[in-house]
Amino acid sequence: MPSLRDRLATAGCLVGTIVSTDSTIVAEAVAIAGIDWVFFDLEHSTSTLATVQRQMQAIAGRAASVIRIGAPDPLSVSKALDTGCDGVIVPQVNSAAQARSLVAAAKYPPLGARGVGMARANEYGASFADYLAHANTRTALIPQIESREAVAAIDEIVAVPGIDGVFIGPYDLSSSLGHPGEVRHPDVVDAITRVRRAAHGAGLPLGIFAATDALIAEYRDVVQLLLIGTDVGRLMRSVQETVAAARRT
Numbered sequence: 001m002p003s004l005r006d007r008l009a010t011a012g013c014l015v016g017t018i019v020s021t022d023s024t025i026v027a028e029a030v031a032i033a034g035i036d037w038v039f040f041d042l043e044h045s046t047s048t049l050a051t052v053q054r055q056m057q058a059i060a061g062r063a064a065s066v067i068r069i070g071a072p073d074p075l076s077v078s079k080a081l082d083t084g085c086d087g088v089i090v091p092q093v094n095s096a097a098q099a100r101s102l103v104a105a106a107k108y109p110p111l112g113a114r115g116v117g118m119a120r121a122n123e124y125g126a127s128f129a130d131y132l133a134h135a136n137t138r139t140a141l142i143p144q145i146e147s148r149e150a151v152a153a154i155d156e157i158v159a160v161p162g163i164d165g166v167f168i169g170p171y172d173l174s175s176s177l178g179h180p181g182e183v184r185h186p187d188v189v190d191a192i193t194r195v196r197r198a199a200h201g202a203g204l205p206l207g208i209f210a211a212t213d214a215l216i217a218e219y220r221d222v223v224q225l226l227l228i229g230t231d232v233g234r235l236m237r238s239v240q241e242t243v244a245a246a247r248r249t
Contacts, residue, residue, distance in 0.1 A: 003138040004037065004064040004086035005164060008205045008224050011036075016066070018209075018230040019055065020045040026231050027055035031062035039227055040067045042080075043091050053083045053120060068144070072098055074105035077141070081106060082119035087140030089167050089207075094149040096156035103162030106141040108132060111162050140164035142207065142225075146172035151191045158202035165205035167225065168195055183215070196222060 007014060016037035019027050022045075030038060038059060040052045049067075056065045068089040069076040080088045090102055104112040114135075118124050122131035143150075143157060146169030150157065158166060170183040170192065179185040192208070199206040207225025210216045216228055 001061055001064070004066070005138060005140050007036070007064070008140070008165065011224070013220050013224055013226050014064070016064075016225065016227050017234070018227060020047065020230055020232060022047045022051035022055070024055050024058040028058040028062075030231060031059035035063050037064040037066055037086070037225070039089070040065065040085075042070045043068050049079060049083060052085075056083060056085060066140075066142075072102065074101050077102055077105040078114050081114070081135075081139055082117065082121050084119070084121040085139070087142055087164070089142045089144050091144045091169065091172075092146065092150075093143035093157065094147055095153050096160050099143055099157050099160040099163055102141060102143065103160060106139070107136045107162050111136055136162075142167050144169050145195050146170075147176040148191075149176075151194055154195050154198040158198050158204055163204065165207060165225065166195065166199045167207035168192055168209070170209060171211075183211075 014036040016039050017030055017035055018039045018041050019030060020041045027038060040047065040055065052067060059065065064086040066087040066089055067080045067083065067085045068091060069080050072090050072092050077088050077090060088106065093099055093102065105114060106112060108114045116132065122128045141163060142165040143163060144167045145151065145154060157163065170188065171181060173191060174180055174183050174185060174188045177187045177191060179188060182188060196206055205224035207227065208219050208223050209227040210219050211229055216226065220226055
């Protein structure tokens with residue numbers, strides 16, 4: 001399978017979903033269903049790198065894997081990449097200085113200073129040399145923009161060498177702007193537009209979370225990484241719709 005970065009350069013929009021459970025069956029089923037990429041969430045779930053790595057083994061070759069770590073911590077970036085994921089999304093990146101520290105953790109020299117070790121990413125050493133030679137161009141480091149401070153600094157953040165895209169967290173962004181949950185509030189829409197223009201101006205892919213079908217339709221033509229809800233949310237919605245239909249009949 002082409003790398004996530006290669007697909008971002010050639011595809012119009014890659015559709016993904018959040019997997020917040022630690023079930024290998026759920027992850028595998030989502031990949032079999034035809035999703036382009038799976039967003040493994042370590043920020044708002046009880047999952048761990050160990051459980052996510054097993055889920056990645058279940059979907060290998062079917063979909064790209066992206067891990068959102070729990071905090072903008074450089075060590076967490078390098079440990080996530082050691083699982084062999086295709087990319088890492090880092091929450092709460094609010095400045096270019098933060099972005100540079102994350103690049104240092106995500107990229108091998110000369111671009112960064114990522115630690116070198118045997119891990120699943122290099123087949124536990126079996127493809128050690130090849131991985132070191134190509135990891136910088138095959139894996140993606142994507143800051144998540146979700147605060148007033150991040151929007152103010154977006155031009156500086158996207159200019160940091162080694163950043164491979166940006167991802168908008170609209171709900172945290174709405175809260176930071178004083179409108180919790182109101183992702184269609186004019187202030188939030190303006191902030192999203194500012195981030196979109198900065199990313200496109202820098203030639204970087206843009207991603208965003210879309211919780212509803214209306215938002216999916218709105219965003220699909222302007223982003224390259226579209227996240228269409230969560231595993232648990234879609235399960236609940238499907239059951240609710242089926243129950244409602246059964247009761248009507």
